[in-house]
Amino acid sequence: MILRQLHDTDEDAEAVWEVVSAAFGDAAALAGLDGWPPEYIAETHDRNRHLARSDPGGCWLAVDDGGMPLGAALSTRREGTWGLSMLAVLPRAQRQGVGRELLAATLMYGRGCLRGIICGSEDPRAAAGYRQAGFTLHPAMRLRGTVGPETKERLSPPDGAVHEGVARHRDLLDSVDRRTRGGAHGIDHELLLAQRRLLVVDDLAGSGYCYVGADGKVELLAATSRRLAKRLLTAALLCLPEGADARVPALTAEQQWAVDVGLEAGLELSTGGYVCLRGMPPPAPYIPSGTFL
Incomplete structure (x- = not known):
């Protein structure tokens, strides 16, 4: 080899x-x-x-x-x-x-x-390897369900403004990254902007952002408070077209706010994989990206 x-x-x-x-x-x-x-x-x-x-x-x-x-x-x-x-x-x-x-x-x-993040699968050999490398394994939950008319009827409207994100929001995105996970995603945002819809909140209460795909997957969400994180996730689910397969993966126990939004929307909650961390506590409120973490 x-x-x-x-x-x-x-x-x-x-x-x-x-x-x-x-x-x-x-x-x-x-x-x-x-x-x-x-x-x-x-x-x-x-x-x-x-x-x-x-x-x-x-x-x-x-x-x-x-x-x-x-x-x-x-x-x-x-x-x-x-x-x-x-x-x-x-x-x-x-x-x-x-x-x-x-x-x-x-x-x-x-x-x-100083810090390390892995979104690990359920493979026990992989989990053992990450643990041996010094990572703390945090069991993860995931939300999933088909978006229908009843989904949007169940969800309460966002409690404030949510804007469409564009390239000029890059400084805001990096600032929220540093506050939640210790380091900005930097150039990764350029590719994410090209592949995903970006939602942004920025007001006196704080700021945050969320990427969501047309396929229904919440790719990455970070905010300065749980209230703003709930607003973003609610807006992300409401913007999905009917029939989309809504997916919110890699939720640690610290993301109960996301569980609450998902259950209100009628999504199914299950467990799967691990969020593996080294040199840092679980970021919150935060939903990682499997690729960009």
Whole structure:
């Protein structure tokens, strides 16, 4: 096995996708999908190439002697906060130390960072690896449900103004990031703005933001108070079209405000995976992004 840095090319983006689709193929079936939608694949390629450009030292590909991909791991450093965006190994290459070597390479990239975040799956081997690396494992909850007319009837209107976010809000976004998670997402906001709808609150009570996709997934939410966080999540759910599959993942026990909004909307609450943290308490009010953390 050879580890090499991931390159910002179509070929490497496709290699990563081969690994991810093979390692997490069951997730498509669980989501009720007949394979992965083309737009999702294209979006994932863009994200992987973005990380290969922004964090070449944190993005690695494991290949065999013939150059065929075996596994991939992508990580970021943002103002002293390290995050593991993805770790996947082909089923045929698992239990051979590939994942361990990939994780070690990404951890080395974050060795100077004060804080670390991982949105971990339910895989017990991955959870054990993160714990051995010094992370505290916080069991996570998730909300999910189909948006219908009754969803919007159940939800109380937001208790204040929520605005459409644009590029000029970048300083506000970074400021809220620093207050909630210790480091700004920085250039990640440029890609998120291109792929997601941005909602922003900014008034005398504080500020916050939320990204939400047309597919119904709340990608990232951060605010300076629970009241504003509830306002943002409520607005995000209300703006979804009927029939959308609303999803709010990676909720730690500190995000009861989000649980309350989701249950009011009629979403189903379940458990799944972990939010793994090192050098920091659970950010709150905060819903992380699986990719940008």
